[in-house]
Amino acid sequence: MNIAVLSGKGGTGKTTVSTNLALALKANYIDCDVEEPNGFLFLKPKVVKEDRVMVEYPVMDDNKCNNCGECVTVCEFNALAKVNEDIILFQKLCHGCGTCQIVCPNNAITYEKREIGKIESGKARNINCSRGILNISEPMAVPVIRELLKSLLYNNLIDCPPGTSCNVVNALKYADGAILVTEPSEFGLHDLKMAVELVKMYDIPFGIVINKDDGEDNIVKKYCIEQRIPLIGTIPYSKETAVFYSKGEVLYDDLHHKAFFDNLSEQAKVVLSWS
CATH class of the missing domain: 3.30.70.20 (Alpha-Beta Plaits)
Structure with a gap:
């Protein structure tokens, strides 16, 4: 199964969720955010193959x-x-x-x-990792995303670009399920709604993960209840999480955070019928 992780806006924690869920699910990690591919900063794979995108x-x-x-x-x-x-x-x-x-x-x-970019592939922590990198000043990311995903098999975690543009659409085409990462703010909810409409358009099963959760019955939780959208789980807002992230460390290595992502992975399997 291929799971796409997307967000209506940047800065919600999409890559944080993607990299750590890939480890929890033992899934291959594919970074399609080719304009700013940050996943390798955390997983730190050894790159063994590099291909040019023409x-x-x-x-x-x-x-x-x-x-x-x-x-x-x-x-x-x-x-x-x-x-x-x-x-x-x-x-x-x-x-x-x-x-x-x-x-x-x-x-x-x-x-x-x-040449407009390149594809890098490697391995980290017993999972395959690949990413696309768009050359500086190039305006079109879609050819790099297509090249990155053209030979995609199964059991992949696809880290989509932020937003709901054609870049996201081209990554979403390869997904069997989707996880939408958001934050409990008016801005986060506004852009989440656009992402929800996008996955509905493709008739893809999906659920929501709330990052920086305040522990309250916030507007995103109310939205999920009203729209009958599965809430896969939450990641609490904490200084400890921010410290790990700022150092480029994998949250899954910390026992406290590992429990969160193990729980998210189990809930995601149920919501998305993981096979």
Whole structure:
């Protein structure tokens, strides 16, 4: 089973839950937050494999191109523009769809490849770990996420990007169940609702984990009751947890925190029908 861990907003503790639950479930850890992949800071795997992620982009043959502008007209991503008598390519906007090459009446367009990121794989604590890393200044994370997940098997914990953008959607496609991590605040609840609608759209079984829980009947708990959403568990708000996290230490190594994540893993198996 593949479980996606996501959040409506950043800073809820999604990676904390992902890394520690991966250890509790003995599941492979996949970090899809390719713009800021922090999971390896905690699990510290030994990287044994590194692969480049390449994307295609069009190249104009000036000897064949008559600047007719057909390629500019059909480009849905505004990666091409006609300026005076020149065709200009905005390389990082190109999605490599190939439409410009198809419509070119003079066969003036070919495609080449360039690197936008990489995939790192290794092992830590008897679980396989992999992550995607998007190169600095690159705007499109989806090709890296797709490459990271294309050979995905089962028993994986997928640490999704924050938010509910297309980056999250592309990671969620591979999930059989989802855990939504939130915090008991108005902002947290607002973005949690968007994440709930997203997983409902894909008809994926899901439950909620509240991080930094205040121990009270807060607004998130009330929301779960009202919407009949399973509350998988809570992680108490404490200075001790913050100290462990700030040092880059795995909470699961601490007996007090281990009990929380063992309980979360058992509840998640029930809610998500883990197999």
